[in-house]
Amino acid sequence: MVALVEQVRGSCATCGARWVGAERCHCAHCCVTYDTEMLYEAHRLGEICRPPQAFAQLEQRLGVWCRRTEALPRAI
Numbered sequence: 001m002v003a004l005v006e007q008v009r010g011s012c013a014t015c016g017a018r019w020v021g022a023e024r025c026h027c028a029h030c031c032v033t034y035d036t037e038m039l040y041e042a043h044r045l046g047e048i049c050r051p052p053q054a055f056a057q058l059e060q061r062l063g064v065w066c067r068r069t070e071a072l073p074r075a076i
Contacts, residue, residue: 012026017063032052
């Protein structure tokens with residue numbers, strides 16, 4: 001038996017961005033979408049948003065800012 005997984009979809013009424021994934025976090029202040037809550041939290045300094053370009057370890061894939069794949073540990 002194959003379990004069906006429902007994809008979580010989101011969208012922003014302000015900028016029109018759309019994304020898929022339960023882990024995604026979109027900032028309503030700067031309208032940038034991050035792959036995880038941890039990356040979203042890291043971009044906020046109090047009430048100020050830091051641009052994703054300020055993080056050397058991030059790259060944009062399909063409109064979502066993610067950790068660079070070469071920055072991830074490799075499986076042995």
